[in-house]
Amino acid sequence: MISVSDQFPPTNKPSESVTGVTVRLAGDSGDGMQLLGTQLTNTSALSGNDVATFPDFPAEIRAPIGTRAGVSGFQVRFSSEDIFTPGDGLDALICMNPAALVTNLQDLKKTGILIVNTDNFDKKGFKLAKLDTNPLEDGTVEGYRTIEVPMSTLTRGAVEKTGLSSKLADRCKNFFAMGLVFWLYGRDVEPTLRFIEAKFSKKPEIAEANRLALKSGWAYGETTEAFASTYQVAAAKLPPGKYRNVMGNQALAWGLIAAAKLSDKELFLGSYPITPASDILHELSKHKNFGVRTFQAEDEIAAVCSTIGAAFGGSMAITTSSGPGIALKGEGMGLGMILELPMLIIDVQRGGPSTGLPTKTEQSDLLMAMHGRNGESPLPIIAARSPADCFQTAIEAWQVATRYMTPVMILSDGYIANGAEPWKIPDVSDLPEIKIEHPGPNENGEPFHPYTRNENLARPWAIPGTKGLMHRVGGLEKKDGSGEVSYDPDNHQHMVETRAKKVQMAADFIGPAEVFGKDSGTLVISWGGTYGACHTAVEQCISQGVDVGHVHLRWINPFPKNLGEVIAKYDRVLVPELNNGQLRLLLKNEFVIDAIGLNKIKGKPFHVSELMEKIHEVSAAATV
Amino acid sequence: MNLPVLKAKDFESDQDVRWCPGCGDYSILAQMKKVLPEIGATQEGTVFISGIGCSSRFPYYMNTYGMHSIHGRAPAFATGLKSTRPDLSVWVITGDGDALSIGGNHFMHMLRRNIDLNVVLFNNSIYGLTKGQYSPTSKVGSVTKSTPRGSIDYPLNPISIAIAAEATFVARSIDTNIKHLVATLKRAAEHKGTSFVEVYQNCNVFNDGTWDYAKNKDTKADCTVELEHGKPLIFSGGTKGIRLNGFQPEVVKLDGNVAQDDLLFHDEKAASPQLAFLLSRMRHPEFPEPIGVFRDVQRDTYDDMINAQVADAKAEKKDGDLASLFAGGETWTVE
Numbered sequence: 025m026i027s028v029s030d031q032f033p034p035t036n037k038p039s040e041s042v043t044g045v046t047v048r049l050a051g052d053s054g055d056g057m058q059l060l061g062t063q064l065t066n067t068s069a070l071s072g073n074d075v076a077t078f079p080d081f082p083a084e085i086r087a088p089i090g091t092r093a094g095v096s097g098f099q100v101r102f103s104s105e106d107i108f109t110p111g112d113g114l115d116a117l118i119c120m121n122p123a124a125l126v127t128n129l130q131d132l133k134k135t136g137i138l139i140v141n142t143d144n145f146d147k148k149g150f151k152l153a154k155l156d157t158n159p160l161e162d163g164t165v166e167g168y169r170t171i172e173v174p175m176s177t178l179t180r181g182a183v184e185k186t187g188l189s190s191k192l193a194d195r196c197k198n199f200f201a202m203g204l205v206f207w208l209y210g211r212d213v214e215p216t217l218r219f220i221e222a223k224f225s226k227k228p229e230i231a232e233a234n235r236l237a238l239k240s241g242w243a244y245g246e247t248t249e250a251f252a253s254t255y256q257v258a259a260a261k262l263p264p265g266k267y268r269n270v271m272g273n274q275a276l277a278w279g280l281i282a283a284a285k286l287s288d289k290e291l292f293l294g295s296y297p298i299t300p301a302s303d304i305l306h307e308l309s310k311h312k313n314f315g316v317r318t319f320q321a322e323d324e325i326a327a328v329c330s331t332i333g334a335a336f337g338g339s340m341a342i343t344t345s346s347g348p349g350i351a352l353k354g355e356g357m358g359l360g361m362i363l364e365l366p367m368l369i370i371d372v373q374r375g376g377p378s379t380g381l382p383t384k385t386e387q388s389d390l391l392m393a394m395h396g397r398n399g400e401s402p403l404p405i406i407a408a409r410s411p412a413d414c415f416q417t418a419i420e421a422w423q424v425a426t427r428y429m430t431p432v433m434i435l436s437d438g439y440i441a442n443g444a445e446p447w448k449i450p451d452v453s454d455l456p457e458i459k460i461e462h463p464g465p466n467e468n469g470e471p472f473h474p475y476t477r478n479e480n481l482a483r484p485w486a487i488p489g490t491k492g493l494m495h496r497v498g499g500l501e502k503k504d505g506s507g508e509v510s511y512d513p514d515n516h517q518h519m520v521e522t523r524a525k526k527v528q529m530a531a532d533f534i535g536p537a538e539v540f541g542k543d544s545g546t547l548v549i550s551w552g553g554t555y556g557a558c559h560t561a562v563e564q565c566i567s568q569g570v571d572v573g574h575v576h577l578r579w580i581n582p583f584p585k586n587l588g589e590v591i592a593k594y595d596r597v598l599v600p601e602l603n604n605g606q607l608r609l610l611l612k613n614e615f616v617i618d619a620i621g622l623n624k625i626k627g628k629p630f631h632v633s634e635l636m637e638k639i640h641e642v643s644a645a646a647t648v
Numbered sequence: 649m650n651l652p653v654l655k656a657k658d659f660e661s662d663q664d665v666r667w668c669p670g671c672g673d674y675s676i677l678a679q680m681k682k683v684l685p686e687i688g689a690t691q692e693g694t695v696f697i698s699g700i701g702c703s704s705r706f707p708y709y710m711n712t713y714g715m716h717s718i719h720g721r722a723p724a725f726a727t728g729l730k731s732t733r734p735d736l737s738v739w740v741i742t743g744d745g746d747a748l749s750i751g752g753n754h755f756m757h758m759l760r761r762n763i764d765l766n767v768v769l770f771n772n773s774i775y776g777l778t779k780g781q782y783s784p785t786s787k788v789g790s791v792t793k794s795t796p797r798g799s800i801d802y803p804l805n806p807i808s809i810a811i812a813a814e815a816t817f818v819a820r821s822i823d824t825n826i827k828h829l830v831a832t833l834k835r836a837a838e839h840k841g842t843s844f845v846e847v848y849q850n851c852n853v854f855n856d857g858t859w860d861y862a863k864n865k866d867t868k869a870d871c872t873v874e875l876e877h878g879k880p881l882i883f884s885g886g887t888k889g890i891r892l893n894g895f896q897p898e899v900v901k902l903d904g905n906v907a908q909d910d911l912l913f914h915d916e917k918a919a920s921p922q923l924a925f926l927l928s929r930m931r932h933p934e935f936p937e938p939i940g941v942f943r944d945v946q947r948d949t950y951d952d953m954i955n956a957q958v959a960d961a962k963a964e965k966k967d968g969d970l971a972s973l974f975a976g977g978e979t980w981t982v983e
Contacts, residue, residue, distance in 0.1 A: 070980050215978060259982075268979040282970055292732050294724075312961035314968030317731055317954050322757040326724035329717065329754075333697070333728030336715060337736070341728065355718050363715075449974045471662055488713035488729075488736050491692045496661070496707050498716025499700075508663070509708065 032206075032213045032242050038253040044073075044103030045209060045257055046111030049201070050128045051120030051141075052089055053082055053096040056198035061098025062444075063202060063219060067211045068102035069269045069446050072259025075102045076556065077444045078110035078629065083299070083382045090144070090152030092123045102209075104258040108410070108556030110443065112631040116208070118201055120144060120175070123153035129164065138168045139204065141197065143176035171250045175200050175241075182240035183233040192230070196237035203241020210256050213238065263448060270447040272411035272440035273300070273372070277307035279418025280342060280368070281314050286419065287426065287458035289340035290315035294330035296323055296349060299382045300438040301372035304344045324349040328356035328369070335365040336497070338462060338487035340422065344370040347389045348379060351396065357431060358397040359499045361523065364475075364483050366425035366432075368418070369403075373437040373552075375627045384627025385439035387552050388603040393433045394581060394610065400520045402527045404428070405581040407435040409555035412447035414440065417578075419455065424530050426460050429482040430523075435580075437602075439629050440553040460485070466492030475507040481526040528582045537575045537584035545571025546643045547594035549619070551580055551607055554630055558600060561635035570643050580607065588615050596620060598642050600635055656681040658691060661711045667702060672823035672849035673770060677709055679826060680768075683833045684712075689737055696739045697726045699746040702777045703770035703849070706741040720751025723758035726765050727950070734951045737837070740767040745775050748784040748804050759813035761950040762841040768833070769806055769846050770823075774855035792854075807928035807942060810844045811921045817843040818924060818942040823850060824863055828874075828939060835941055841949050861932050862939070871932055875940030880911035883936045890935075897930060916944045 047064065049057045058079055069075045078099040087094030101111040113133040119125040121144035132138060145160055159165060160172065179197040180190060188196075199220075206213055216238065224231035245251055270278070284291040291314065295305045309318040317339075321327035327343045334341035345353065350371045360367055373389045375381025393405050404424050408417040417434060425432040463484045466472060474495040475483050486493040495507060503510035504519055539547075541562050550558040555576050562574040575590060577583070591597060591611075599608040600622040608621045622638045624630060659681045667673045684694065694712040698704035700719035707714030713736075717725045722740045730738045740758075747755045747769050758765065774792065775781040781794040785806065789798040810818045817839040821832040829847065836843035848859040861871040873883035873890065881890035882902065889911040891900045900906045915923060924943040931937060962968075 066978060070978055072980060072982065262982045264982050266975070266979055266981050268974070268977060278973065281968070281973070285968070285970055290732065292728060294728055311968060311973070312958045313965040314973075315958060315962070316968075317958060319728065319731060319954070321724065321727075322753055325721060326727070326754050326757070329721040329724035330728030330731070332717070333715075333725035333730075334732045335728075336725070337729045337733040339732040341732075356721070359718050449979065452970045452974075455970075488695050488733065489692055494691050494711055494713050496663075496710075496714035496716065498707070498714075499718055500716065 028214055028217065031239050033246070035207065035210070035246055035254050037246070037251065039210065039256050040253050041256045041258065043105055043257070044101060044107065045115045045255060046099065046101040046113065047116045047118070047205065048097055048099040048114050048128060048131065049118045050095055050097040050124035051198070052124070053084070053087055053094050054089065055096070055120045056195070057096050057098050057120070060198045060202050060205075061100055063216045064100050064205060064211065065444050066269055067206070067213070067215045068100065069267070070215055071212055073102035073104065073257055074107045074260040074262060075100065075269070075445060076107050076110040077101070078439065079442045081383050088152070090121055090123055090149055092127050092153060095124045095127050097124075097128060102257055104260050106260060106262065108560050109629070109632060112633050118205060120197070120201070121153070122149045122155055122159060125159055126153055126155065126164070132168060134167060136168060138165060138170045140170065140172055141175035141201070142172045143174045173204070173244065178240060178244060179237050182236045186229050186233045186236065188229060188233050193233065196233045199234045199237035200241040203238040204245050207242040207245035208251065208254055210254055213242070262446065265448045267446045267448055269444050270412055270415070271303070271442060271444045272408065272414045272436060273303035273442070274307050275412055275447060276370070276408070276414035276418055276434070276436060277304050279415035280308065281311055281316065282415070282455060283419045283422035283458065284316070284340045285314065286455055287340060287422065287460050289460065290317065292331065292334035292339040292341045293318045293344065294321050294327040294334065294341070295319070295344045296321050296327045298346045298349045300374055300441045301344045301346050301349075301370065303441065304370065304372070324352035325356060328353040328360070331367050332356060332360050332363065332365065335360070335367040336363070336488070338485070341367045342370065343367070344372070346372050346374045347376045347392070350389060350392060354397050357403070358399060358401045360431040361397070361401045361403060362499055363497050364429045364523070366429055366485065368421050368425060368434055369431055370434045370436065372441045373435060381627040383438065385437045385553065385629060386602050386625065386627060387437060387554070388606065388625070389435065390551075390580065390603065390606040391609070393435060400524065402524050402581065403431055403433050404527050404530050404579065405433045405435060406579050407552040407577070408440055409552060409576060409578065411440050411443045411445045415447065423456065423458055424533055426458060427482065427533060428480050428526050428530055429485060430526060435552055437553045462487050463490065463493060465490055468492070473506045475502060475505050480529060481522060530579070531582040531585045534579045534582070534584060536586040537577065537590055539573050539575055539590055541566050541573040542571050543573055543593050545573070545595060546639060547591060547597045548572060548574045548639065549577065549597055549599050549607070549611065550574070550601070551577040554600060554602060557630040557632050557635055560632045561639060564632065565636055565639045570639060572639055572643060577607070580610070583614060591615055591617060596642060598622060598639065600630060600638065602629065654685040654691070656685060659684050659711050661709050663708045665709050666705065668853050670852040671702070672772065672851070673703060673706070675823045675826065676768070676770060676829065676847055676849065677706065679829045679833060680710070683830055683837065687834060687837045693735065694737045694739070695729060696741055697722045697729070698741040699743075699751060700777070701743040701746045701775070703741055703743040704746060720746050720749070721754055722746070723751065723754040723765070723767070727758060727761070727763050730763055730765055730951045731954050734764070734955055738765050740765050742767065742769050744769065744771045744773060744783045744785040744806070748806060748809065756809070756813040759810055759815040759842050759844065762814070762816050762947050763950040764840055764842070764952070766836045766843045767845065768836075769844070770849040771806060771846050772849045772851035772855055773858050774851050776851050776854055780854035805928060805931070806846045808925060811925045811928055811943060815844050815943065816841040816945050816947050819844070820846045820848070820939050820942070822848045822859065822862055822939060825939070832940070835944070839944060841947060862937060871936050872939050873936040875914045875916070875927070875938050875942065877914055877916045877941070880908050880913050881938075882911065890930075895926070897926060897935065899935065916941045919945065
C-alpha cells in the first residue's frame with residue numbers, strides 16, 4: 025500500500041514561516057469553492073491553527089455560469105495567534121474565472137499571490153464577465169505575483185484513467201486547486217482524504233478522480249517553477265482542551281439542544297425555511313434522539329404560533345428566521361409576550377430592507393427586535409458575537425426566558441451563521457443546570473390565578489394536563505393575578521409597566537459590562553458579529569498608543585446596569601455597526617450622549633483597518 | 649358501564665358569557681358542555697384554542713385550558729401544542745372570517761397534515777365582532793357595512809375547501825338542531841385526525857335569518873338532507889330523493905316511479921373524496937343542503953408520526969448525549 029506521504033510528499037522547496045495567512049477562494053457558484061474552503065478550514069483547525077472564515081456566496085443557487093453575479097467566495101484565515109476575524113487583506117487569491125478575478129482582486133494585498141485557472145480566461149469568459157480585454161494582459165494584475173495554471177486541462181489529464189466524462193472530470197478541478205493550496209501552505213491532506221472516502225463512498229470512481237486531482241494539484245506546486253517556496257503556519261497557543269470546528273448556526277443549534285437537556289425539556293422548533301437561518305432547522309432535525317421535534321410550518325406566522333402553542337404545553341419552544349420572517353412574526357411575538365410564556369425567537373440577520381441581500385450580512389434588525397411589535401411589547405435581546413459564541417448565547421437566552429417567563433430574542437447574522445471557528449468543547453458537567461418549576465395539581469377547587477408573580481415578576485408556568493390549574497390565556501389585556509380579561513385603565517398601565525420592568529430586571533442576571541483596554545479617551549461600543557473586528561482594532565490601536573477602550577454588548581435589552589457609569593469615564597463614544605446607527609440611537613436615547621457612528625451598510629463585515637482608521641480619526645480630532 | 653363522573657356544569661368557567669342575546673353561539677357552547685362529559689373528557693386534559701372573532705371568545709367560557717390567540721392562526725397554535733402534547737384533547741374554535749379569510753392558509757395546512765384536532769367553524773356568513781362586514785362565505789350581493797352596493801366576492805364553500813385540503817373528517821351541523829349538533833360533535837371527537845365541523849350559526853344582529861331555510865320548521869325538511877352512512881339520500885319527509893344523473897345529482901320525487909336502489913347512497917368511508925365533494929356542491933335553493941358527516945376516513949396523523957420519529961431515533965441512537973454530540977466528527981487537543 026502506498027502511504028499518504030508517498031502520494032503527497034513533503035516539499036523540497038524552502039519553506040517560510042509566517043504567523044498567519046488569509047486566503048480567498050473565488051469561482052463560479054458551481055465550482056465547489058465552499059467545499060474547498062471548508063476543507064482548508066478543517067485541516068487548518070485540526071493542525072492547531074486558530075481559524076476564522078467568511079463564506080460569501082450569491083443568493084441565486086446557480087446564477088448564470090461565468091458571470092460576476094455568479095461568483096462565490098470563501099475566505100479562510102489561519103494563524104499561529106489568537107485571531108478574531110477572517111482578515112482584511114488577502115495573502116492569496118485563487119480565481120477560477122475572469123469574473124472571480126475582477127470582483128475580488130481589490131482585496132488582494134500588493135504583496136499577495138494570485139492563482140488563476142487560465143482555462144476559463146478565454147473570449148467567452150471575458151464576455152460573461154463583461155470584460156473587453158484579458159485582465160491577465162491588460163495591466164489589471166500588474167504588480168501581483170500571478171501564477172497562471174490551466175487547472176481544467178491538468179485536472180482532465182490527471183483523472184483520465186478513471187474514464188470519467190470530461191464534464192464530470194471538470195468538476196474535480198476544485199480538488200486540483202485544493203491540492204495546490206494545501207501544498208503551498210503545507211496542509212495535512214489526510215482529513216480531506218477521509219472526507220472524500222466518506223462523501224463518495226457510493227461512487228468510488230468519483231472518489232478516485234477527486235483523489236487524483238488533489239494529488240495532481242499538490243504535485244503541480246512542487247514541480248512548477250512558479251513557486252519558489254512554501255509557507256508554514258505553526259499551531260496557535262490556544263487554551264488547553266479538546267477542540268472542534270463549529271459554524272455559527274451549528275453552534276446555535278447545539279446550544280439549543282444543550283439548553284433543553286440542561287432544563288430537562290424536550291425541544292420544539294417551529295420554522296419556515298429562510299436564508300441564512302435554515303441550517304438551524306436542518307441541524308436540529310438531525311437530532312430527534314434528543315427529543316427534538318421540528319415542524320416546518322406553512323409560513324413564518326404559523327412557525328411562531330406553533331412555537332407559542334408548544335410553549336403553552338410546556339416544551340422548550342423556538343422559532344428561527346431572518347428579517348423578513350421576523351417582520352411577519354410580529355403579531356405572534358406580541359402574543360407570546362403578553363401571554364408571558366418562555367420561548368426563543370431567533371433572527372439570523374441578513375441585508376435588508378425587504379428581501380434585501382439574502383446571503384449578505386447586516387445588523388439592521390436591532391430596532392425591529394426592540395420595537396417591531398404593536399403596543400408596548402419589550403423583549404430581552406441577546407446577540408451572539410462569534411460562531412462558537414452562539415452555543416453559550418442559546419443557553420443564556422433560555423435561562424433568561426425561563427427565569428422571567430418571557431420570549432427572548434436572539435440576534436445572530438449571516439456572517440456568524442456561516443462563519444466557522446475553533447470551539448473549545450465544554451465539559452458537560454460545567455454547563456449550568458437550568459431549573460424550571462411547573463406548579464403541581466391543585467385539589468382545593470379554587471380557580472387558579474395564572475398571573476400571580478414571584479420575586480422576578482415571573483408568573484407560574486402551569487401546563488395543560490395539570491389537575492385543578494385550568495386557565496385561559498389570550499391576547500386581551502388581563503388582570504394582574506387572576507388573569508381575567510380586564511379593560512380597567514389602571515390595571516392596563518400597571519400591566520404594561522410590569523412587563524417592561526420584568527425585562528429590565530433581567531439586568532440582575534446578565535451581569536455588568538466588561539471593559540477591555542483603556543478607561544479614558546474613546547470608548548468603542550459594539551454588539552453582535554462585529555466583536556472580532558472591533559476587539560482586534562482596539563487592541564491594535566492601544567499598541568499604537570491610542571487611548572481607547574471597548575465594551576461589547578451581549579445583551580442589548582436590557583443594557584448592563586453599569587453601562588452609564590462606564591460611558592461617563594470616556595470623552596467620546598464610537599459605535600461601529602453594520603447598519604445606519606441603530607444601537608447608537610438606543611444609546612443616545614438611554615444615556616443622552618452624542619455618540620459617533622461608523623456605519624457600514626455594504627453587506628460585508630468590517631475590516632479591522634477601517635475601524636482603526638476611525639478610532640484614530642475620532643481620537644485625534646479630539647486632541648487638536 | 650362507566651357513567652360519566654363530570655357534568656356539563658363542570659365545564660362551565662366562572663366568566664360571564666358576553667355574546668349578544670339570541671346569538672347562535674350560546675347553543676353551540678351548551679352542546680359542547682354536554683358532549684364533553686359524555687365522551688369522557690377531563691377538564692385538565694382538554695384545551696380550546698381560538699382565533700379572533702365572536703366565536704373565538706369560546707375558550708373563556710369553558711372550565712378547561714384555553715387560549716384566545718390571534719386572528720386566523722388557531723390551527724398553528726393547536727399544531728404546536730398537539731405535536732408536543734399528544735395526550736391532550738385539543739379543540740380549535742373558529743369562524744368563517746377567521747378560518748377562511750385571514751387564516752385560510754393555516755386552515756388548509758392543518759387539514760392536509762391530519763393532526764388530531766377537532767375543529768368547529770361557526771359559520772354566520774358575516775363579520776360580527778367588527779360590526780357587520782361581509783365574510784368569505786357571504787353570498788354575492790350581500791349588502792353589509794362595507795358593501796353598500798352588494799358584495800362582489802364569490803363565496804367559499806367551507807366543506808368543499810376542507811375536502812380539497814384532504815380532510816379526513818368533514819361534517820356540517822346547525823346551531824339550533826341540538827340533537828344533530830351533539831351527535832356530530834361526538835363523532836368529531838371520536839375521529840382520530842383532523843375533524844372539521846361546519847356549524848350554521850345565526851348572527852341575529854348583523855345577518856339574522858341567513859340559515860332560516862335550513863332551520864325553520866316549515867322549510868328545513870325540504871331544504872336539508874341528512875347524510876347517513878350506507879343509506880340513500882332521502883328528504884322532504886320521505887317524498888324526495890337524490891339520484892345521480894351522470895356526474896350530476898338531481899332531485900327526484902319518490903312517487904313510485906323511482907326505486908330506492910336508484911338513489912344516491914351515502915358512503916362516508918369512501919377512499920376517494922369525490923362523492924363527499926359532490927355532496928358539498930349541493931347548495932340551497934337548487935338542492936337540499938346535506939347535514940351530517942360527509943367524510944370519515946383514516947390516515948396516519950401528524951402528531952403520531954412526529955412522535956414516532958422521535959421514539960424511533962431514541963431507540964436507534966439511544967437518548968441523546970451531549971458529550972458524544974460535541975465530540976462527534978473531527979476534533980483535536982491542545983495541550
